[in-house]
Amino acid sequence: MPMTRFPTIALFCAFVCAGCGTPHSAAHYTAISDGETVRVTMAEYDSAFRNPLKGFREYFMVGTDARRPEYPYPYGSLIKEYMQWNLLERNAADSVATVIAYSDHRWQGVEEQNVKVIPRVLLVWVEPWHGGWAKDPANRDDLNGWHWPEDLPGETGPYKQIPGSVGAYVEPQDSLTPISGGYFDPSFPDRVRNLVRKLGEAWDNDPRVAYVEMGIVGEWGEHHDPDLSTVFPPHDEPRHVAGRTWIPGMEKVLGDAFREAFRNKKVMVRYAYEFEDYDFGIYWDSWAQPQEMERGYNAMIRRGDYWRTQPVGGEITWNWGDLAKYRSFEAVVADDTTRHTVIEQIRNLHCNHLGGITWADFNDPVFARNAAELQKAMGYRFVLSDASYPCRIDRGEAFGMEFSLRNTGSSPFYYDWPVEVALLDVRTHAKVWGTVLDDVRLSQWMPGEDWDGTSYRIRPETVTVRARPLLGDDLPEGRYILALGILDPACGRPTVRFANTNYFTGGYHPLGYVGVGESESAPALDPADFDDLRSDTTLNYKP
Incomplete structure (x- = not known):
C-alpha cells in the first residue's frame, strides 16, 4: 500500500x-x-x-523449607526440583507410574501459580567424607544423605574427611584403591538407561516441566565427585584414578540415554567441555566465581552458539570461593562489580535463568532494584x-x-x-x-x-x-x-x-x-x- x-x-x-x-x-x-x-x-x-521459562529460578529444600502459599516472588516462574532416585524408582522392576506419582506429589499446585519445574535426579546430596549427613528418617522428602535404590548398593571406598575441613583425602596405601558399588557397580550403566527411559516417558510431554537437568552422577548430581571425564583434575586428589575419581564410559551412557528419552524437553548438563557430541544446554552452578572461569565461563564461550537452540542456566553460589565473603544473595548483587560481572556473563553466555534467590527479601527496595536489573537481562x-x-x-x-x-x-x-x-x-x-x-x-x-x-x-x-x-x-x-x-x-x-x-x-x-x-x-x-x-x-x- x-x-x-x-x-x-x-x-x-x-x-x-x-x-x-x-x-x-x-x-x-x-x-x-x-x-x-x-x-x-x-x-x-x-x-x-515475571514471564514463563526465564529469569530467576527458585529452589526449596523439600520437606524442610516451607513453600510459600502466596503467588511466587515477582520473578519466580521456575523452580528447581532435586528428585531422589529411590523415590522415583525403588528398584528396577518399578514402572513409570512410580515416577509420575512422586512427581505429582512434589509438583502439586505449580500450574495454578504459572510455575514450571526443572527436575534434576540425584543419588547423593553430600558424601560423608565431605561433611554430609544422613537423611532424616522422619522426613520422606529430605534431600540429605544417599538415595540409592534398594537393589543397587551404595558406595564403599577409601576416602576420609580431612579433620576440620570439607575436603577429603586417601591414605597412601590406598592410592589406587577403587570405589566399589554405587556408580561403579557393574549394573549401574543399565540401571541408568532403565531409569532415564522412564523419566522420558513421564516428563517429556509433561507441561509442568520446563527443562531437564541431567544430574544423577556426583554430589547434587553435578557431574563431579566422581567426574565424567579427565579434562580437569579431581577435587580431592592431584590426578584421576579410574574407578574412583571418574567413571570411564559414563558420559556416553548418559548422553545416549537422555538424547533418546527426551525428544521434546531441553536437556542441560553441568559442564560445557563434556557431551560435545550432543545437543544439550548447560547449567553452570558457579556464576561469577573466579575459581570457575576456565572450567565454566570460558568453556561455555568456546562451545559456540549452542545457546540458539539449548538453554543456559545455573545458579550464583555464594557459599564458597571469592563469593564466600557475602552472607546473602542480596549482598552479592548489591556489590556493583559483582552484579556487573553477572550481567556481563548473562549477556555473553545468553543466560536464560539463574537460581540463588529462594531466601532473598524482595521487600528490600535496594535488592528489588538490583534483582530487576538481572531479571531484565535474563532470558x-x-x-x-x-x-x-x-x-x-x-x-x-x-x-x-x-x-x-x-x-x-x-x-x-x-x-x-x-x-x-x-x-x-x-x-x-x-x-x-x-x-x-x-x-x-x-x-x-x-x-x-x-x-x-x-x-x-x-x-x-x-x-x-x-x-x-x-x-x-x-x-x-x-x-x-x-x-x-x-x-x-x-x-x-x-x-x-x-x-x-x-x-x-x-x-x-x-x-x-x-x-x-x-x-x-x-x-x-x-x-x-x-x-x-x-x-x-x-x-x-x-x-
Whole structure:
C-alpha cells in the first residue's frame, strides 16, 4: 500500500506501576487510521516482570523449607526440583507410574501459580567424607544423605574427611584403591538407561516441566565427585584414578540415554567441555566465581552458539570461593562489580535463568532494584514496536495484518508456543474469537550478540510477522478490540507477555479497536485502561 499521511488519532499518557511504583511511559502508544488501515505504535514496559521459562529460578529444600502459599516472588516462574532416585524408582522392576506419582506429589499446585519445574535426579546430596549427613528418617522428602535404590548398593571406598575441613583425602596405601558399588557397580550403566527411559516417558510431554537437568552422577548430581571425564583434575586428589575419581564410559551412557528419552524437553548438563557430541544446554552452578572461569565461563564461550537452540542456566553460589565473603544473595548483587560481572556473563553466555534467590527479601527496595536489573537481562524479552490491520474486517473472510518486535533479552524462547490473534469484548476484555497464526516460530526470535558492556554490538533483528487470519463466520457485527497473545499449549491461554505497556489482565496485548462488518473510525485505546503486567496474578496453565 502506498504511504499516506494519516490524520492523527492518538492518545498519550504516563502511569505508575502498582506493583513497583515505577513510572511507565505510554507516550508512544498511538493508533492512527486513514479510513482503511490502522497503524499502531507501542511503548516498551520499562521494568522487569515475571514471564514463563526465564529469569530467576527458585529452589526449596523439600520437606524442610516451607513453600510459600502466596503467588511466587515477582520473578519466580521456575523452580528447581532435586528428585531422589529411590523415590522415583525403588528398584528396577518399578514402572513409570512410580515416577509420575512422586512427581505429582512434589509438583502439586505449580500450574495454578504459572510455575514450571526443572527436575534434576540425584543419588547423593553430600558424601560423608565431605561433611554430609544422613537423611532424616522422619522426613520422606529430605534431600540429605544417599538415595540409592534398594537393589543397587551404595558406595564403599577409601576416602576420609580431612579433620576440620570439607575436603577429603586417601591414605597412601590406598592410592589406587577403587570405589566399589554405587556408580561403579557393574549394573549401574543399565540401571541408568532403565531409569532415564522412564523419566522420558513421564516428563517429556509433561507441561509442568520446563527443562531437564541431567544430574544423577556426583554430589547434587553435578557431574563431579566422581567426574565424567579427565579434562580437569579431581577435587580431592592431584590426578584421576579410574574407578574412583571418574567413571570411564559414563558420559556416553548418559548422553545416549537422555538424547533418546527426551525428544521434546531441553536437556542441560553441568559442564560445557563434556557431551560435545550432543545437543544439550548447560547449567553452570558457579556464576561469577573466579575459581570457575576456565572450567565454566570460558568453556561455555568456546562451545559456540549452542545457546540458539539449548538453554543456559545455573545458579550464583555464594557459599564458597571469592563469593564466600557475602552472607546473602542480596549482598552479592548489591556489590556493583559483582552484579556487573553477572550481567556481563548473562549477556555473553545468553543466560536464560539463574537460581540463588529462594531466601532473598524482595521487600528490600535496594535488592528489588538490583534483582530487576538481572531479571531484565535474563532470558527473552519481546518488545512490540508497531502493528497494522484493517479498519474493517468481515465474517468468514481473511484479513491482512502485521506486527514487528525485537528480542532485547539474552536468550531465545526455546519452544514454539502458539501466537494468537484475538478479538476481545470492548467492555469486559474477554476473548470472543481467536486463531493461532500459522508459520510463526517463537524460537527464532533471537537476541543480539557480542555484548560491549552496555548493549549488543550486533543488535537484535526486527522480526516482522505478516499474517492473514480467517475470521469466523458466526461473530456478531460490531466493535471489538484486536489483540495478540502467546499461548501455553497446556491450556490454550496466554501466559507469555510482550514487554509492552498495552496490556490487559489475563495475558492479552490490545492493539486497538476494529470493526466487524463496519469500519472503525476511532481505533485508539485509552492507555489509562491498560493494566500493569507485573501486578497480574491471574495467569495459570491449568487445563
